[in-house]
Amino acid sequence: MGEASIPDATAARLPRYLQALRRAAQAGAITLSSEQLARASGTTSAKVRKDLSCLGSHGTRGVGYPVTALADELARVLGLIEGRPVVLVGAGNLGRALAAYGGFERGGFRVAAVIDADAQIVGRTIAGHRVRAAEDLPAVLMGTGATLAVLTVPDASAQAVADTLVAAGVTAILSFASLYLDVPEHVRVRRVDLATELQLLSFYEQADEDLPAAAG
Amino acid sequence: MGEASIPDATAARLPRYLQALRRAAQAGAITLSSEQLARASGTTSAKVRKDLSCLGSHGTRGVGYPVTALADELARVLGLIEGRPVVLVGAGNLGRALAAYGGFERGGFRVAAVIDADAQIVGRTIAGHRVRAAEDLPAVLMGTGATLAVLTVPDASAQAVADTLVAAGVTAILSFASLYLDVPEHVRVRRVDLATELQLLSFYEQADEDLPAAAG
DNA sequence: GTATGTGAAACGCTTCACAGCA
């Protein structure tokens, strides 16, 4: 019983299941079939069943999956602790928007500190946080216990800041820089880049034009 | 010769190659080996060679790939036209940040219009654009020729706005909403969600803790 | 009857290894 080892493709879908389940719970749903969950998370019922079977059997044949129990189980597997601290590094336009966006709270995270290298910004208050200087990073991480960082600094300083974060004990980084970050093996980086996403959409738009068949 | 049909996994990497090549060009590089390009884009040399061979042979054995020629070829394959119009729908915190962020320009796109449903925001100027009302959407799309939209509206209205966009002729949407959008088959949606990304990082952090071996 | 859980088949992607060319 339990999750021996979860395939990458499955792990990548778990957060989406969790979000769909929480929405369904708010809407008052008690159980959801694999088909319903698939529709709500943009995947297929077969994938849902295979994915969830990795976590042990939580569904009931003929009925479906219990919404709240499964959501709790997913949160546990994902290692989510309500209010887990995240450090936001870079208080420019994007950093400020993310702090105010609600994405952290919705995901069960808490902005523990906001940091910026710009002396003009340090000391200001953003989303209820006094922006702290880059030099304070080790102390801030120590004080908050955060190991997760969101990086919204300019490309030019992204690698240097990443190095500092790693040296200060961060083990996972969500980077909005457009370049690839070179980090030690034990550090996970995920990159989110507007330009990349738009270019990929552009490619598929063009491909669909050339071959005006159905698109996945 | 030419790109008969490009696998999804390859297509997803092309924008990253393009960005790495453009950075290399700015740094004065004339040619890049598959190994160098792999390092700059966070992949492997074998993948680079296989990916680029889909576009026809542009490298020289013993030398590498010509930086500018390959960048041009990639831009062509991705269907990138410098200054291609994109409509930004949702002028809240995140929308304003993205407009000011530089990600559009870096990717070769141009914000053709900013739209919001909130009467309080309509008429204001954001990143040089007078915010227009939701009702103007069809006219704006017609006028600008944009078929690509970036969606940064609240979850509650995301599906309704997506429906409007599709009805007005948009065929590709980059959505920052946390829910799955239901759209016709001919419309491509890519989703970017802070909560999902953080939760996935959280999962891997926990997995690495349990099994403190090397991580990819 | 209905929907899960799961082997097995099918598919696509990655890695390997090396022939071919500059």
Next chain:
DNA sequence: TGCTGTGAAGCGTTTCACATAC
């Protein structure tokens, strides 16, 4: 000698189909 281009092998993911359980 060095690096690309590519068949072939290896691996992970998806899909299928159905036995199983409520």
